Amino acid sequence: MSVRSDFHHALETLQQDLLRMGSYVEEAISLSTKALLDQDRQLASQVIANDDRIDRLQHDVEERCMKLIALQQPMAKDLRKISSAWRISLELERMADNACGVAKSVRRIAEQPYVKTLVNTPIMSSVCQQMVKMGLDAYLQEDIELAIKMSDLDNQVDALYKHIFNDLLQLMLKDPSVINQATQLIFIARYLERFGDHATNIAETVVYLVTGERKELNP
Amino acid sequence: MNKAKIVSEDLNLYYGDFHALHGIDMTIRDREVTALIGPSGCGKSTFLRCLNRMNDIIPICRVDGTLMFEDTDIYAPTTDVVALRKRVGMVFQAPNPFPKSIFDNVAYAPKLHGLKDKTKLEEIVEKSLKQAALWDEVKDRLHKPALGLSGGQQQRLCIARALAIQPEVLLMDEPTSALDPISTLKIEELIRELKAQYTIVIVTHNMQQAARISDKTAFFLVGDLVEFDHTEVIFTTPKDQRTEDYITGRFG
Numbered sequence: 097m098s099v100r101s102d103f104h105h106a107l108e109t110l111q112q113d114l115l116r117m118g119s120y121v122e123e124a125i126s127l128s129t130k131a132l133l134d135q136d137r138q139l140a141s142q143v144i145a146n147d148d149r150i151d152r153l154q155h156d157v158e159e160r161c162m163k164l165i166a167l168q169q170p171m172a173k174d175l176r177k178i179s180s181a182w183r184i185s186l187e188l189e190r191m192a193d194n195a196c197g198v199a200k201s202v203r204r205i206a207e208q209p210y211v212k213t214l215v216n217t218p219i220m221s222s223v224c225q226q227m228v229k230m231g232l233d234a235y236l237q238e239d240i241e242l243a244i245k246m247s248d249l250d251n252q253v254d255a256l257y258k259h260i261f262n263d264l265l266q267l268m269l270k271d272p273s274v275i276n277q278a279t280q281l282i283f284i285a286r287y288l289e290r291f292g293d294h295a296t297n298i299a300e301t302v303v304y305l306v307t308g309e310r311k312e313l314n315p
Numbered sequence: 316m317n318k319a320k321i322v323s324e325d326l327n328l329y330y331g332d333f334h335a336l337h338g339i340d341m342t343i344r345d346r347e348v349t350a351l352i353g354p355s356g357c358g359k360s361t362f363l364r365c366l367n368r369m370n371d372i373i374p375i376c377r378v379d380g381t382l383m384f385e386d387t388d389i390y391a392p393t394t395d396v397v398a399l400r401k402r403v404g405m406v407f408q409a410p411n412p413f414p415k416s417i418f419d420n421v422a423y424a425p426k427l428h429g430l431k432d433k434t435k436l437e438e439i440v441e442k443s444l445k446q447a448a449l450w451d452e453v454k455d456r457l458h459k460p461a462l463g464l465s466g467g468q469q470q471r472l473c474i475a476r477a478l479a480i481q482p483e484v485l486l487m488d489e490p491t492s493a494l495d496p497i498s499t500l501k502i503e504e505l506i507r508e509l510k511a512q513y514t515i516v517i518v519t520h521n522m523q524q525a526a527r528i529s530d531k532t533a534f535f536l537v538g539d540l541v542e543f544d545h546t547e548v549i550f551t552t553p554k555d556q557r558t559e560d561y562i563t564g565r566f567g
Binding site for chain 2: 098099100103104169170171172173174175176308
């Protein structure tokens with residue numbers, strides 16, 4: 097039995113809002129990748145337009161976290177739940193910005209035929225999507241093992257990024273006329289790589305939430 | 316780490332057949348504020364009252380185990396209770412000044428202990444009232460009745476009264492529960508200042524208060540000392556689930 101049911105209900109609502117934010121982020125990264133592959137400028141614009149709702153939700157979560165700290169004097173794990181929600185909301189907001197970054201680059205290059213077939217970028221994106229899903233599951237279930245497994249995926253993301261970077265660099269060295277598009281493609285890979293880093297931060301936050309200890313995953 | 320001031324080892328207390336404290340092991344350190352928290356009936360005040368044998372006045376009360384105050388065995392039959400209480404002072408929940416003047420309240424105990432020198436008494440009264448952060452408010456009316464003071468001032472007077480005999484340990488049983496929030500903050504500030512010279516043990520129902528002012532916190536539950544640790548640990552990462560449940564308002 098809880099003698100602070102309103103407060104504990106407010107904590108659950110925070111959690112639900114983070115899950116909602118997470119699903120928006122997942123959608124943003126998946127749609128921006130689809131826009132890239134289909135060379136669909138309109139879809140890319142939609143991803144950018146949708147970013148507002150994630151920003152608003154993040155502000156809302158942050159506001160409520162502050163109020164709970166000021167008004168409820170949370171202790172122990174309750175306090176960590178609030179600081180974790182705050183932190184994760186910021187990570188998700190940054191991840192959504194990375195998805196927007198992809199969409200913006202797509203808008204710049206969507207009208208030209210691609211200089212190469214995109215193989216690794218969609219793989220990178222699907223690993224990123226998997227990371228968001230696993231991160232939110234780990235958060236919801238307070239599952240440290242899952243969080244660690246998720247952060248391990250960041251190695252794949254990093255390796256793919258290096259691969260993409262080198263491929264495009266080679267292309268540019270061979271044919272400087274591709275520089276414009278290839279740079280945007282490198283940006284896209286870089287956005288995805290950053291996306292993975294933010295996901296890793298979520299995993300670290302889950303470990304902190306459960307144990308109260310800071311642990312750097314995948315340093 | 317500060318030196319051990321009071322050490323409780325396997326301390327049991329019974330009120331008749333009722334086993335109120337179950338083998339309490341705890342070390343209270345010099346010049347630290349130790350807070351005792353827990354729900355009503357958990358034994359925290361009972362434990363506090365052991366420290367200067369205030370439980371002696373309850374005839375059915377029986378204690379075993381050891382409770383050492385430095386080299387003094389608090390419950391040894393040879394221990395002089397009056398001398399013990401001179402070293403271990405106490406402040407109660409509701410301010411309880413004597414129906415005397417402010418001056419006489421503070422001078423009462425030193426006089427009782429045989430001090431007659433008027434100048435010395437004046438010095439003690441001033442010093443004690445200053446330590447209790449009350450001097451500036453009452454210096455012009457020292458001979459007015461103490462009962463004319465506000466509740467918060469009365470409680471600081473009681474603290475000054477306890478300090479007048481220069482105890483080493485100050486026990487406080489919910490010293491702010493009858494006070495308004497500003498008076499409460501003044502007492503809390505005072506406790507932080509007094510810590511430089513005294514060892515303080517405080518029972519409080521206000522967990523935020525324990526969090527704000529204490530160095531160590533002990534969580535009691537139905538006669539058990541569930542967890543005793545640095546206050547920061549108790550309120551951020553307690554090790555026992557029962558502590559976590561209590562401080563976050565969840566009862567299993």
